[in-house]
Amino acid sequence: MELRVLRYFQAVASELNFSRAAEKLHVSQPTISRQLKDLEDEVGVTLIKRGGRSIELTSEGEYFSNQVNQILALTDKTLDNM
Known part of the structure; x- marks a missing residue:
């Protein structure tokens, strides 16, 4: 995961x-x-419901989004502090 x-x-x-x-x-x-x-495919769950012209996050996608926000915030803070 990058x-x-x-x-x-x-x-x-x-x-x-x-x-x-x-x-x-x-x-x-x-x-x-x-x-x-x-x-x-890597995480083994569907994160995004794709349909026509609209998309929405699955419940797993919502959870993952919250975790990603924390990961990226910590990454950015660490880089800023260096």
């Missing part, structure tokens, strides 16, 4: 939209979609 992919997940969870998250992160939408599918 911090970069966690940041992708955080952006998608925040925006609830792959295209807006990709734009925010300056990467392509297919890159984010593929990376998050790989992340779901």
